[in-house]
Amino acid sequence: MEQKVERKKRTKTPEQALQTLMRQCARSERSSGDALRLMRQWGVAKEDAERVLAQLIKERFIDDARYAEAFTRDKLRLSGWGAFKIRAGLYAKGISREIIRDVVEPLLDDTDMVDRLIASLRNKLRSLRYRDNNDMRNKLIRFGISRGYNAETVVDCVDTILGELNR
Numbered sequence: 189m190e191q192k193v194e195r196k197k198r199t200k201t202p203e204q205a206l207q208t209l210m211r212q213c214a215r216s217e218r219s220s221g222d223a224l225r226l227m228r229q230w231g232v233a234k235e236d237a238e239r240v241l242a243q244l245i246k247e248r249f250i251d252d253a254r255y256a257e258a259f260t261r262d263k264l265r266l267s268g269w270g271a272f273k274i275r276a277g278l279y280a281k282g283i284s285r286e287i288i289r290d291v292v293e294p295l296l297d298d299t300d301m302v303d304r305l306i307a308s309l310r311n312k313l314r315s316l317r318y319r320d321n322n323d324m325r326n327k328l329i330r331f332g333i334s335r336g337y338n339a340e341t342v343v344d345c346v347d348t349i350l351g352e353l354n355r
Contacts, residue, residue, distance in 0.1 A: 199231035206240045213249035217258050220250055221282015256283050256291045264295070268308045271296040273336020305337050306345050313349065325350060 200208065205227050212218060220241055227237040244250040256278055263269040263277065274296065278288050312331050318324035325346055332342030 198229075200227075202232055202236040202240050205230055205232050205237070206243060209240065209244055210247075210249055213244065217255045218250055219255045219281045219283055220245065220252055221280075223250055224282065252283050253287050253291050255281075256287050257295070260292050260295045264304070268304055268335060270301065270305065270332075270336030270338070272338070276336070301337070302341065302345060305332060305335070305341065306349065308332070308335060309345055309349055321350065 209218070209223055209226065213223075223241055223244060224237055227240065232240065241250070259278060259281070260274055263274050269277070274292065275288055278292065279285070309328050309332055312328065313324070316324060316327055318327060328346045328349070329339075329342055332346065333339055
C-alpha cells in the first residue's frame with residue numbers, strides 16, 4: 189500500500205520573501221501579480237505582501253509597464269501570438285487595463301501582424317491533416333483564432349493562402 193506523504197507548505201517571512209523576489213527579479217522580469225501570487229503560496233500575510241511589493245516597486249525590481257513591454261515583444265516575435273491573446277495573457281498576470289492600453293496597444297498596431305499570421309498559417313498548413321478544402325479552411329481559421337488574432341483578419345488571410353494554392 190502506498191502511503192500519502194503530506195508535504196509541508198513552505199513558508200517564508202516577509203524578509204525572506206523580499207530577498208527571494210529580489211533574486212528572481214534580477215534574473216527575469218516579474219509582474220506585480222506574479223510576486224503577489226508567489227507570496228501567497230509562501231504564506232506571507234496580505235499586509236506584509238503589499239509592503240514587500242511596494243518596496244520591490246520602489247527599488248524598480250518590479251515594473252509592470254516594463255514587464256508588459258517585454259511580454260508583448262516575446263509573445264509577438266517568438267510565440268506568434270495575436271493581440272487578443274496577448275491582452276488576455278497580460279490581464280491574467282495582473283497587469284492593469286491602463287498599462288495594457290498605454291504600453292501594449294502601440295506595439296500591437298504593428299503592420300507586421302498580418303505577415304506574421306500568414307507565415308504562421310502557412311507553417312501550420314504543412315503539418316495539417318484534412319479531408320477536403322473546406323476542412324482545411326476551418327482548421328486554419330480555428331488555429332488563427334486560437335493564436336489570438338481577429339477572426340475577420342484570420343478569414344482574410346486563410347482565403348489569401350487558399351487562393352494561392354488554387355492557382
